[in-house]
Structures are given as structure tokens and as C-alpha cells.
Amino acid sequence: MMKTNEKMIINGKRLDGRKPDELREIKMEVGVIPNANGSARVSFGKTIAIAAVYGPRKLFPRHKQESETGIVQYNYDMATFSVDERKRPGPSRREIEISKVSRLALEPTLFLKNFPKTTIDVFIEIIQADGSTRVTAINAASLALADAGVPMRDLVVGLSGGMIDGVPIVDLCGKEDNYCDADIPIAFLPNKNEITLLQMDGRLTPKETKAIVRNVLHVGKEIYKKQVEALKKKYSE
Amino acid sequence: MRSEFILKLLEKNERIDGRKLDEFREIIIEKRPIERAEGSARVKIGDTDVIVGIKMEFGEPYPDAPNSGVLMTGAEFIPLAHPDFELGKPGEIPTEVARVIDRGIRESETIDVEKLCIEEGKKVWNVFVDVYPINYDGNLIDAGSLASIIALKSTNIPTIDKDGNIDRENLKNSLPVVHTPITITIGKVMDKMIIDPTFEEEEILDCKLCVATTEEGKVVSIQKIGVGVLTDDDVDQMIDIAIEKGKELRKLVEDGKKIVKPKTKANKSRKG
Amino acid sequence: MEEKNDKKIRDIVIPGELIGSNKTFKAGYGTYIEKDKIFSKFVGILQKKDDYVSVISLSGVYIPQRNDKIIGVIEEVQKFGWIVNINSAWDGFLSTSEGIEDYVDVKKVNMKKYFEVGDIIYTQVEDHKTGDVQLTMRTQIARKLKGGFLIKITPSKVPRLIGKEGSMVNLIKEKTGTIIRVGQNGLVWVFGENVNKAIKAIKMIEQKSHIYGLTDEISKLLS
Numbered sequence: 121m122m123k124t125n126e127k128m129i130i131n132g133k134r135l136d137g138r139k140p141d142e143l144r145e146i147k148m149e150v151g152v153i154p155n156a157n158g159s160a161r162v163s164f165g166k167t168i169a170i171a172a173v174y175g176p177r178k179l180f181p182r183h184k185q186e187s188e189t190g191i192v193q194y195n196y197d198m199a200t201f202s203v204d205e206r207k208r209p210g211p212s213r214r215e216i217e218i219s220k221v222s223r224l225a226l227e228p229t230l231f232l233k234n235f236p237k238t239t240i241d242v243f244i245e246i247i248q249a250d251g252s253t254r255v256t257a258i259n260a261a262s263l264a265l266a267d268a269g270v271p272m273r274d275l276v277v278g279l280s281g282g283m284i285d286g287v288p289i290v291d292l293c294g295k296e297d298n299y300c301d302a303d304i305p306i307a308f309l310p311n312k313n314e315i316t317l318l319q320m321d322g323r324l325t326p327k328e329t330k331a332i333v334r335n336v337l338h339v340g341k342e343i344y345k346k347q348v349e350a351l352k353k354k355y356s357e
Numbered sequence: 358m359r360s361e362f363i364l365k366l367l368e369k370n371e372r373i374d375g376r377k378l379d380e381f382r383e384i385i386i387e388k389r390p391i392e393r394a395e396g397s398a399r400v401k402i403g404d405t406d407v408i409v410g411i412k413m414e415f416g417e418p419y420p421d422a423p424n425s426g427v428l429m430t431g432a433e434f435i436p437l438a439h440p441d442f443e444l445g446k447p448g449e450i451p452t453e454v455a456r457v458i459d460r461g462i463r464e465s466e467t468i469d470v471e472k473l474c475i476e477e478g479k480k481v482w483n484v485f486v487d488v489y490p491i492n493y494d495g496n497l498i499d500a501g502s503l504a505s506i507i508a509l510k511s512t513n514i515p516t517i518d519k520d521g522n523i524d525r526e527n528l529k530n531s532l533p534v535v536h537t538p539i540t541i542t543i544g545k546v547m548d549k550m551i552i553d554p555t556f557e558e559e560e561i562l563d564c565k566l567c568v569a570t571t572e573e574g575k576v577v578s579i580q581k582i583g584v585g586v587l588t589d590d591d592v593d594q595m596i597d598i599a600i601e602k603g604k605e606l607r608k609l610v611e612d613g614k615k616i617v618k619p620k621t622k623a624n625k626s627r628k629g
Numbered sequence: 630m631e632e633k634n635d636k637k638i639r640d641i642v643i644p645g646e647l648i649g650s651n652k653t654f655k656a657g658y659g660t661y662i663e664k665d666k667i668f669s670k671f672v673g674i675l676q677k678k679d680d681y682v683s684v685i686s687l688s689g690v691y692i693p694q695r696n697d698k699i700i701g702v703i704e705e706v707q708k709f710g711w712i713v714n715i716n717s718a719w720d721g722f723l724s725t726s727e728g729i730e731d732y733v734d735v736k737k738v739n740m741k742k743y744f745e746v747g748d749i750i751y752t753q754v755e756d757h758k759t760g761d762v763q764l765t766m767r768t769q770i771a772r773k774l775k776g777g778f779l780i781k782i783t784p785s786k787v788p789r790l791i792g793k794e795g796s797m798v799n800l801i802k803e804k805t806g807t808i809i810r811v812g813q814n815g816l817v818w819v820f821g822e823n824v825n826k827a828i829k830a831i832k833m834i835e836q837k838s839h840i841y842g843l844t845d846e847i848s849k850l851l852s
Contacts, residue, residue: 153492154404155439157690166393170491172437176690176718187760197435200487201394201410204525209433209487229644231661231670236760238718243437245489247408248391266644269689269785271670273661274645311645311668351672352641355687362778366825373825 124299128284135296136165140289141339143279148259148350150267158268160350162260165293166250171260173268176238190235194223196257198246218254225258225307225317226265229273240270251294252280258307258317259343266351274309276316277343281306281336283324288332290339304329306336310344313337360561367549372558374403376619379598381553384503384617386609389511395525396512396532400504402553404494406438409486409504411512411532415475415523416483426473426481430459432488432501439493439556453582458488458502460578461538461569468509469533475517482514484532495555498567499606502540507610509534537610538577539603540569543595545585550594552602566592568599572607576600641687642669648682659684673785691717691784691814693762697754698770700779700812703744709735711744713752716781716814719762727755727765749774749818751810774810777820780828782835784815789838790831797844801830804851826851 128135138144144165153159156172163169181187196219200206211219223242230240242264244257255278262276282292283301297303302322308315315337320329363373370378382403391397396411416427432455436442462468473482486509488501513528544554544562554562563585569578576596581587587595609617642648651665660667660682669675671686693699693715701713701721711728713721725735729743744750752771756763765771782790791798791811802809807821819827830847837843 153406153437155492155494156437158688168391170437174436174440177440178718178720195436199408199410199433199489200431200485201391201397201412204393205523206412206414206485206487209431235718241436243435245435245437245491247410247489248393250393266672267688269671269686271659271661271686272644273663273668273670275643309645311647348643351643355641359778362824 122298126299128296128299129287134284134289136293140287141335143291143339143342144293146343146346148263148346150263150350150354156264156268158264158266158270160260160263160267162256162263163248164252164256164291166248167253167256167293168246168248169253169257169260170245170247171257171264172243173240173261173264173270174243175240175268176235176270177241179237179239181237187237188233190230190232190238190240192223192227192230192232192240192242194219194226194242194244194261196222196244196246196254198249198253202246202249218257221317221319222254222258222261222307225278226261226276228314228316229262229276229309230265231271231273234271240265249294251292251297252305254278255280255305255307255317259347263347263350267354274311274314275344275347276307277310277340277347278305278307278317279336279340279343280304281332283322283328283332288328288335290336302329302332304332304336306333306340308337308340310341359557363557363561364546367546367551370549372551374555376553378549378551379602380619381602381605381617382555382619384606384609386503386507386613386615388507388613393525395515395528396508396510398504398508398511400500400507402496402500402503403555404492405496405500406490406492407497407500407504408489408491409501409508410489411508412485412487413512413515413523413532414483414485415480418474418478418481422470423478424474424481425470426468427483428459428463428468428470428486429483430455430462430486430488430505432458432490432497434493435489438490442493453580454498454501455488457498457567457578457580458486458505458540460580461502461540462486462505462509464577465536465538465569465571465575467506467534467536467538469535472533473514484509484512493556495557495559496542496553498540498542499553502538502569503606503610506534506537506539510610537572537607538569539606539610540567540578541599541602541606542567543598545587545591545595550591550598552598566595568596570600570603574600640675641672642675642684643672644668644670648675648684653680655681657681657683659686685788686785688783688785691715693717693719693721693754693757693814695754695756697813699752699754699814700774700810700816700818701750701752701764701814702779702816703746703748703750706740706744706746708740711740713750713764715762715764716784716812716816717762719760721752721754721762721764723750723752723764723766727763727767730767744773749777749779751812751818774818774820777808777818778824778828780817780819780831782815782817782831784813786835786838787811787813787815789843790817790834792844797834797847800844800847801827801851804848805830
């Protein structure tokens with residue numbers, strides 16, 4: 121978290137003109153990768169994530185556990201040109217960690233016990249990054265899983281919350297990500313009130329933190345609506 | 358069995374999707390899909406979908422070219438794009454793809470690298486061309502090199518602020534791109550030459566020849582890929598094809614055409 | 630016509646969508662129960678028949694179910710049976726006793742005489758316990774399929790390819806003079822002179838399975 125003297129909120133408006141509770145322009149499309157069993161492309165403002173799902177497909181179990189329930193393999197990758205300074209190809213520690221927490225964000229919605237000896241592979245590529253990439257990726261992954269016909273208890277919604285200049289906000293863009301007082305990415309099952317991913321970087325009071333989480337769950341419902349629309353759109357010729 | 362079927366059709370000069378042997382699939386071009394990169398392009402040839410991003414960073418010049426910027430081309434085969442692509446394996450194939458695409462740009466001296474000098478002998482611009490297949494259905498080299506040249510032509514050079522840092526918010530000049538190299542891959546199987554092979558067709562080819570040509574009609578790079586052999590007549594023929602098809606694709610770059618459909622009305626008028 | 634299309638869209642449910650109470654309805658395929666409520670597991674078409682609700686997934690890899698009639702390809706010959714590729718995340722297993730009708734001495738039998746690697750079979754799912762899909766050839770419809778050509782379609786599109794009482798697949802067979810066998814697992818076997826034409830029709834059905842008026846389009850394509 122960097123420090124700046126620049127004001128991030130002026131006259132109630134954020135750097136890009138949004139209100140604190142306002143989401144960026146969201147675009148969602150499924151079925152964008154013909155080779156995959158399911159796929160989706162999701163953008164929040166300038167952040168663009170592409171997700172492909174392959175599976176359930178055969179896994180050669182190395183542990184007993186893997187022969188009793190299926191597993192999810194989640195790989196989050198950022199394209200070299202997705203960020204300001206060219207990123208060297210290959211997973212960084214940050215990406216490895218994101219892959220792990222994202223995998224755990226999806227597992228609760230899947231019926232892995234019904235798929236022993238299989239793997240559901242989720243591949244994410246961030247082709248342009250402008251803040252909140254991991255939650256954008258989760259939105260795309262959720263759509264790709266549904267598109268792939270993988271049975272799910274619920275879709276998964278991802279949204280970041282945060283605090284900037286003492287004001288709680290949602291859907292942090294890149295600059296806000298860098299200069300905020302707190303950055304809280306969250307993923308949850310919208311019909312179940314189950315939070316499956318929750319992280320925080322920052323420094324807030326418990327009250328502030330709780331309020332941000334609640335707010336994200338509330339605003340996240342708009343994202344859910346868009347996901348439903350995107351899934352149904354494919355079949356409404 | 359699928360392969361047998363493809364070969365049977367080829368014997369009659371036919372292909373599964375109804376195309377002629379020297380016909381490209383539908384080509385769709387998207388300019389600057391990644392706004393934040395210095396340059397970018399997306400090209401779809403049939404179902405093969407490739408994004409190329411261009412980044413510019415400070416770098417050191419090569420000792421024997423103290424005034425010249427440096428071109429670096431990379432290709433990432435992300436497992437997103439095909440069920441057989443495996444994680445964490447850079448491998449020979451993406452490396453070869455990157456190098457073939459690179460050769461076409463480099464040997465034709467497409468980028469006027471002398472204009473990319475910042476401080477002689479010390480600091481120059483590095484131009485990174487990164488090729489990412491998003492969906493792989495064959496002919497990645499042609500799609501990747503087409504996307505690369507389109508991306509380069511749309512690239513702008515960042516300025517340098519008063520502290521000597523790269524300022525990407527203020528892009529001033531376009532990257533000096535003085536040629537339009539186009540790489541065409543010609544596949545050989547039995548005695549047939551086919552262009553723009555799909556993934557399945559690539560599997561049955563004896564070998565491929567990738568030939569890059571420029572708008573001046575010069576051949577600037579060649580790469581033979583695969584274990585099969587070519588006669589000198591084969592090579593003659595393939596070079597001619599590369600020049601002719603290169604002209605077709607080059608028009609797309611110059612006209613800025615977005616969608617080009619194959620001439621054959623695939624599947625409609627075919628008998629049997 | 631508009632009506633039918635709208636009806637289809639209205640009936641599309643998505644994972645997590647509430648269908649009804651477990652006390653009013655019986656939960657069928659494609660649904661799950663939590664806290665006495667029935668939800669959809671898939672993006673699919675909701676079907677309500679009397680008090681029985683189910684969801685037909687619009688996409689997805691093949692998930693074997695008992696009594697499914699499927700097409701498989703022999704992958705490996707083993708001592709007591711054959712490993713069969715059934716276009717699913719799991720392999721099928723055809724045991725010697727389920728594969729051979731005659732009485733044979735298991736120790737002496739030449740397995741390859743019956744099924745070799747690469748052979749295509751029309752077979753039935755006997756059982757699907759965790760991770761093992763047991764197949765059987767001991768039913769009337771089971772047989773080896775010789776020659777021909779195999780293509781894959783999304784398993785959920787199979788009913789559309791077959792059509793009402795076989796009307797769609799019969800149309801293709803007539804117009805192309807081919808023999809076609811459709812496996813519920815999405816593998817389709819086509820045999821005959823005009824295999825190519827038949828394949829085009831099958832691919833079109835896969836792409837346009839959700840539209841109305843498909844039968845007409847297919848007829849046009851094949852004439």
C-alpha cells in the first residue's frame with residue numbers, strides 16, 4: 121500500500137468519476153474458447169480476464185484422497201503485456217497464492233465427491249490488469265464452470281471492497297488498489313450467503329471491516345444478475 | 358480414423374471444411390484490444406485465436422549495435438488454449454514459434470531500431486512482442502505473425518519524464534515500422550501443398566515450411582518444421598505460394614480489413 | 630413459433646436457482662436438495678412432470694448412468710476384460726463375462742479374438758460405482774461396429790440429434806444413405822458412402838440444437 125498526498129475522492133466522486141458504491145462497466149461473455157469444455161471472458165472496466173475450464177477429466181490419482189473425490193486445479197496467469205511494466209512470463213509467488221485461494225473459493229460450490237479420480241482444470245489469463253484481477257478472474261471462472269456443464273451448488277461472485285480517504289468503496293481500480301487504506305477481495309455464493317474467499321491488506325477498525333464485507337455482499341448481487349444474463353444469452357437466439 | 362478420413366479427402370483435393378487447398382479460413386482482425394499495452398492486436402483465423410501484446414522497456418543495447426533498440430519475441434502456450442497444452446512446459450514448440458515469428462520481423466528490418474536509441478551505448482528501447490494463443494486450432498505461426506505486425510504498426514512509444522522514468526500515460530511517437538513482413542506456412546502431405554492447416558490437418562502433415570516475405574517481394578526468412586522431406590521443386594512451389602498468399606494477407610494489414618471470409622461457400626455446393 | 634422459442638428461454642435455469650420445495654416435488658436428475666429445498670445444478674432446461682422435477686444440462690461432459698446405451702472404443706486388452714474409452718472422465722470396463730456370450734475358459738481365452746484395441750462397440754452401462762463404469766455386451770442391442778467413422782458431439786445434444794422417436798436421425802440416414810448409431814455419451818458412429826454429408830448435418834444440429842425450425846434447416850442442407 122503506497123502513500124500519496126493526492127486525494128482519491130473529490131466531491132464524493134472517485135478518480136474515474138464513480139460513486140463509492142458504483143461498479144465499473146462490466147462485460148461478460150461465455151463460450152469464447154471453442155476448445156474448452158466451458159469458457160468466459162469478463163471485464164470490469166479495463167481489467168479483462170479470460171477463463172477456460174477443461175473437465176471433469178481423467179486424473180491419475182497419486183493419493184487416496186484423489187481417488188475418492190475429484191480435485192480442482194486452478195491456474196491464474198497474467199500476460200506479460202497485461203501490466204504497466206512488462207511481467208516476465210511464468211508464475212510469480214503472487215500468482216501461485218492467488219491460484220490457491222481462488223481454487224478454495226470454487227471448491228465449496230462443486231460436487232467433487234461425485235467425481236472421484238477426475239480433475240476440473242480452470243485456467244485463467246489476465247490480459248489486461250487494472251485492479252481487482254483475482255475477483256474478476258473468479259467471476260469468469262464461475263461462468264466457465266457453468267458453461268462447461270460442471271454441476272454447481274451456486275454461481276460464485278467475486279468483488280473487491282476497500283477503503284479510500286476514509287470512504288468505503290467497491291471494485292477497486294488499479295490506482296485505488298495501490299493507494300487505498302484497505303483492499304479486501306471477496307468471493308461468495310450469492311444464493312447461499314457463503315463467503316468462499318476473503319483476504320485483506322490494510323489497516324481498519326473491526327467495525328469498518330465488517331461494514332465493507334457486508335457492503336460487498338450487497339453490491340455483489342448486481343454482478344450475479346449479469347452472470348445469469350450472460351449464461352442465458354447464449355441460448356436466446 | 359479421423360486422420361484417414363482427412364487423407365482420403367485430400368487425395369481428391371478436398372478438405373473437411375470444404376476449403377480449397379490454398380484457401381485461408383475466415384480471418385478476423387481486432388486492433389488494440391489491450392488499450393493499456395503500448396501496442397496490441399488480436400487475430401482469429403478460423404477458430405485459432407491469438408492475442409499479441411507489445412511492451413516497451415528500457416534496456417541495454419548489444420555491444421555491436423550501441424545505437425539500436427532491441428527486439429524480443431516470446432510465445433506462451435497457455436493451457437487455456439487446448440486440452441493437450443500442459444502447464445509449466447515451455448518446450449520446443451512455443452520456443453520455435455516465437456523464433457520463427459521473430460525472424461520474419463528481424464530479418465526484414467521491419468522496425469527501424471536506430472530510432473530507438475535513448476543514450477548511445479547505454480540505454481535503448483527494448484520492444485517485447487509476446488504472442489498468446491487463446492484458442493489453438495492450427496496455424497499459429499501465420500496467425501501470430503499477422504497479429505504481431507498489426508500490433509507493431511499500432512504501437513506507440515512511451516515518453517520519458519523529467520526523472521528519467523518511463524511515462525506510459527503520454528505516448529508520443531508511433532513505433533517506426535517500415536516494412537510489412539508476412540509469414541505463410543505451407544504444409545506438405547503426400548504430394549499436396551496446403552495452407553492454413555487446422556489442428557487435425559497439422560497432425561497428418563509430413564512437414565511444413567514457414568516463409569516470411571515483405572511487401573517488396575523479398576524472402577526474408579524460412580523455417581522447415583517437421584521430419585518429412587522436401588524436394589527442390591517443392592521449395593520453389595512453396596516460395597511462390599508464400600509470396601502470393603503473403604500479398605493477400607498484407608492487404609488486410611494495409612486496408613485495415615476486419616473480416617475476410619473464405620471464397621469457397623464451404624459445405625454448400627459439395628457433392629458426396 | 631415465437632411462443633416456442635420464448636418458452637425455451639423462460640425455462641432455462643442456472644446453478645443455484647430455487648426450483649421448489651422438497652415437500653411438494655420429487656427431486657430428479659440435475660437437481661440437489663438443501664434444507665428441504667430443491668435447486669438446479671446446471672445451466673439447463675427445467676422439466677416438470679407431475680410432481681417430478683429435473684434439469685437437463687445444456688452442456689457438459691458425459692456422466693455415465695445405469696442403462697445408458699453408449700459407444701466405446703477398446704483402449705486396452707487386459708487379462709479379465711477390456712478397458713474402454715467412453716468419452717467420459719472415467720474409463721469403462723468390460724469384463725470377460727460381460728463381453729463374451731459363449732462359455733469360455735477364462736484362463737485360456739484369447740481376448741483379442743473378441744475385442745482388440747481400436748474396436749468400436751455399441752454397449753450398455755451396467756453400473757457406475759465410484760470411479761468404475763461397468764459395461765455389458767449382454768443385451769440385444771450391443772454389438773461391434775465395423776468400419777465407419779466416429780464423431781463426437783456434446784452429450785446433452787444427443788436427444789436433439791435423435792429427435793422425436795428417431796425422426797431427426799432417421800431423416801439424416803435416409804437422405805445420406807448412411808447407417809448411424811448414436812451413443813448417449815455423445816459418440817456417434819456413421820457408416821456409408823455419404824459420411825461427409827451426414828457429419829455436416831450432425832454438426833449443424835450440435836450448433837443449433839436450441840433453435841426452432843431445425844428440422845427444416847437440416848432438410849435443406851441435405852437436399
